[in-house]
Amino acid sequence: MRTLGAVALVFLSLLAFSGPRLLAQATPIQVTQRIEALSLPHEAEIVSAFQMGLSQGRLSADDTLSLVERLGATGGSRFDQDAILLTIAHALENNLPVTTLQTKAAEGLARGVPLPVIAQDLALRERLLAEVRDLLCSKNIFRAKDGSPAVSPALPGPRFDLLVTHIADSLGDYLDGGGSPRDGYAMLAEVTKRLNLLKGSVIPASDVELVLSRIEATDLTRTVLEALNQKQN
Amino acid sequence: MNVDRLEEEIRDVLTEEVACHAFLLDGLEGRVATELTGRLPRRGPLDSLRRLLAPTRGARLGQLAVVGATAVVFLTVGVFLAGRPPFARETRLPGSLPLAAVAEAQAGNRVLFVMPAPNASSVAVLGTFNNWVPTPLAKNKDGIWTANLTLAPGRYEYAFVIDGRWLGQDPLADEYVRSFGEYNSVRYVGREGDGA
Numbered sequence: 001m002r003t004l005g006a007v008a009l010v011f012l013s014l015l016a017f018s019g020p021r022l023l024a025q026a027t028p029i030q031v032t033q034r035i036e037a038l039s040l041p042h043e044a045e046i047v048s049a050f051q052m053g054l055s056q057g058r059l060s061a062d063d064t065l066s067l068v069e070r071l072g073a074t075g076g077s078r079f080d081q082d083a084i085l086l087t088i089a090h091a092l093e094n095n096l097p098v099t100t101l102q103t104k105a106a107e108g109l110a111r112g113v114p115l116p117v118i119a120q121d122l123a124l125r126e127r128l129l130a131e132v133r134d135l136l137c138s139k140n141i142f143r144a145k146d147g148s149p150a151v152s153p154a155l156p157g158p159r160f161d162l163l164v165t166h167i168a169d170s171l172g173d174y175l176d177g178g179g180s181p182r183d184g185y186a187m188l189a190e191v192t193k194r195l196n197l198l199k200g201s202v203i204p205a206s207d208v209e210l211v212l213s214r215i216e217a218t219d220l221t222r223t224v225l226e227a228l229n230q231k232q233n
Numbered sequence: 234m235n236v237d238r239l240e241e242e243i244r245d246v247l248t249e250e251v252a253c254h255a256f257l258l259d260g261l262e263g264r265v266a267t268e269l270t271g272r273l274p275r276r277g278p279l280d281s282l283r284r285l286l287a288p289t290r291g292a293r294l295g296q297l298a299v300v301g302a303t304a305v306v307f308l309t310v311g312v313f314l315a316g317r318p319p320f321a322r323e324t325r326l327p328g329s330l331p332l333a334a335v336a337e338a339q340a341g342n343r344v345l346f347v348m349p350a351p352n353a354s355s356v357a358v359l360g361t362f363n364n365w366v367p368t369p370l371a372k373n374k375d376g377i378w379t380a381n382l383t384l385a386p387g388r389y390e391y392a393f394v395i396d397g398r399w400l401g402q403d404p405l406a407d408e409y410v411r412s413f414g415e416y417n418s419v420r421y422v423g424r425e426g427d428g429a
Binding site for chain 1: 359361364365366386387388390399407410411412413415417421422423424425
């Protein structure tokens, strides 16, 4: 009996230290239920987009459930909660990579940043993602359709998304750091540094070289100003 | 005697020699030397010290000896105060984790998070690798908190939380970025050329 008790204690300790993920894997249904519990103004649109993202593997059920739960726990305005989830939903609908938006929202919530500030930051980053994707397309760097063979300069989806994610993220970080959106050379330096640090290990070297050979400082100035202008409108 | 005046002095002595001794070559050199020596001012203790420190070859040796002796005195006092000789000390990070241990803990895609905080009761690291959910660090006997995580190659932003206070600038970070008006540390895992 004593042995059984000890084994149970060890098992429970392991569960406690492993965190909630070992206890249960989140499911898309749970994510939907949590979103519905928030009674958001754009609930239907958000649920639909999140279900699509989950089914396509672009969202992780665990991380999404965690984000929605943390958002609900803030006790903030449901309109602000709605704005945050709606930005991610729009990115999903527009076929943009959403990893940085999710982690940015999670960081803001962990830091206790006011919800309107998080929503504002996410909105800018979503615009940057869209503008960077458009920039790459204007430079004849495309995302290959899922399932079709990658023919240069059409890159497989995940590789194209990595480029969009890291270029947009480095521009967003540059702006958050107080950088001027008119200083294209400074932005190009930031983007070049970021891509070179990830070259080979995360982003294929050929993709980095392709992008860096085609974008210029003026392209980035135009891209960032577009994103900022659309954010203001 | 000023060196610039030496030639003039020698000329004076030679003039006197010609006048007094009808310029006898025999013993001339000795007599000039004696006369010049007599004209030299007497040296006091300060002059001796000045001469020791003067920038002549011999004096430079003296200078070096003084500097060397001072260094030895300072080293001896330093070793005495530190309790052990400096060359016996391990190379350590601030907060005293041996660098060798740090290097081993960061081999491959392993990332070591270190925070010296002897008086803290809880330290956690959170970032993009754990969806900003705190991962607790473990404290060693020296008050150094560590967590050794294995991460996929990539770029990770993170910050420490020490007793509820956020600290975004880790000395071991590859770079820092501003986020929501605060600093985040950044690590690149599996970079090319890192041997990962």
